[in-house]
Structure formats: structure tokens, C-alpha cells
Amino acid sequence: MTESTPPSGLLPSELLTEAGEQLFWTLNSLILRPDQASFSALELRTLGQDRFREHLLNWDVPLGQLVERGLLLKDGHHFTFGPDAEPVLTAAMAHFFGKTLVGLAASPTFKQYNERVHGQDLSQFDMADMAQLSALLGALHLSPNDTVLDLGCGLGGVCEYLQAQSGAHFTGLDFAPPVIAEAHRRTAGHPRLHYLVGNMDTLDLPNASFDAITAVDTLYFARNLPYTVKRLAELLRPGGRMGLFWSVKPNAGQPRQGPDNTRLAAALKATGLPYTTTDFTVSELALWQRSLEAAEALEGEFKAEGLSDDQLNVVLEGRRMLENPEFHSRFLYVVQS
């Protein structure tokens, strides 16, 4: 089985600075929103402020470089993405995900943090707690003969856990080569665990090749969610199942989303496949609370280990996630083909 790797050669090394990294994360959230074809410097900065808070850096240099390279087109105070921006953004995101995740996985304090938050270190990044993973396994009824695709597997710890619990054959796919290298390193020779560099925007895999698909907090990153969900449906064999986690944190003032009016629900409806949902909003908020308490308790140790501001921001994400908790929602979508 092969998959196309992200075009990392497209990524100019001059953009791989900390300020460039912040800018790319922010641009990535914009390119994912079809209503944001054009945006002002102020809108961009406000998004950055929301995400990076007191760690927000000056972006003048990377912004100028992106404009110079034609990746951003500037018209007065407004920007649009240049025609070649998308693959560069994908390569940048794969690079930064890889750097952040592999860096955190090497941190002994991150292991302690995960043990406090989840009771078990699977190198997971908040999101699904152990009860949610049990619910996922319970819903998919996996048997040792099943083949499962874990989309956006990250470092693979969750994938390995699901494999060990079910006995099924798992293929973990992620677009960040360093996380796949790390997963390979840890599991080399395992007969039922395979890892693959691949992009959920293309999913260039044979149709009808999996009995089940899991996606633990990854579908948010699909550039064209209806397309990715349609491809996932095509990858399933008849009788196949999907278990997909999806959280929503709308801006203050927007209504809380129910299970049938999320972007994922719309994409699933478009495939015509029936789904059921389980509401995990309450357990997600409890998880963010544990996450914040653990991150604050261990902040000194993280800093002593030399964690970068960006990595620290990832573990302190609970601060942002616990704002306006009444607007949150989180669901497990289980799809039967």
C-alpha cells in the first residue's frame, strides 16, 4: 500500500522560524474556512492573539516572505492565498506537527502529564479519554481478522492501544513523517501494526480495503471535509464501520452545536451513510480541567526541560478550551456502511 508524501521540498527553510510557525498555524486555520477567502492583517493578528496569547511573536518577517514568494497576495490591508499556497501550507503543517509531537513525546514530564490526565501515557494529545476509547472499541466490534485504518494516528500510541485491545490489524496514517518514523521505531516487527505517511486530503489508498476506520480528533484538519469523508466511505468494505471523534468550540455568542448540525454531520449526510452519535461534552470538559491542572502543576518541570513556548502552549491548551464551556460540544460518530 502506498500513499503520496507531503511535498516537504516545497518548504523554504527561511520560513521555519518560531514566528513562521505561529503564522502557519494561524493561516492553516484560515485556509480551512471557506468563508475566509480574503482576510485582513488585523483579522490574522486577532486569530494569532487568541491562540498564542502572551507568546505571540512579531510576524512581519515571515509575512513579508510569504508575500514576496507569492504565497500570500496582498491588496491594501487584505490578503488572499496565492495559487501555490496550499501544498506549501500542507508541508509546513506536517513539519510543525512532526516537530511538536516528537518533541513532546521525548519529554519525561509529558509522560507524567499524560498519566495524570488519562491514567495511562499513550502519547495522546488530550482529546479522547480512556472511557471514550472504550466506547469507540465497544461501538466498532472489532475482531482479530479486521483491518482498521487509524486516520491521523500521530505518534501511534492510541493506535497501538486500540490494536492491543481488539487484536485487529491496524494501519496508522499521518502526514507528518517524523511521527510515523517514531511509530515505526517503537513497533518495528509488530505483525499487526503498520504505519504509513499519507495525507487525508488525498487518501490515495485502494477502495474497499478496510473493515473499520477510526479518527481520533483529526478530521478538523481536512481541507475538504466532504471529500475526505466520501473517500473514507469508499475505503470501507461492505459492512464496514467508522468511529470518528469531533469536538466543536464555537466563538462566544454562537449557539452550541448539536450532533446533527456539525460540519462532520453534514459531510456524513452527504455520503448517505447512517450514523449514530454519543455525546461526550461533559467528559471532554472534565478532561480539559484535568489537563489544565496537570499542565499548571508541571509547568516548572516542562520549562526546566527546555520545552519551547509553542510546545508549552499545546499542553496549556486547556486555558483556551475552558473559556465559554457552555458553547462546547463533543461527539463520537459511529457510521455503519
Ligand SMILES: C[S@@+](CC[C@H](N)C(=O)[O-])C[C@H]1O[C@@H](n2cnc3c(N)ncnc32)[C@H](O)[C@@H]1O
Ligand atoms: C490532534 S492530533 C491527534 C493524534 C492522535 N489521533 C491522537 O489521538 O493522539 C492530529 C493529528 O492529525 C495529523 N494530521 C493533520 N493534518 C493531516 C492530514 N492532512 N493528513 C494526515 N494527517 C494529518 C497530525 O499530524 C496529528 O498527528
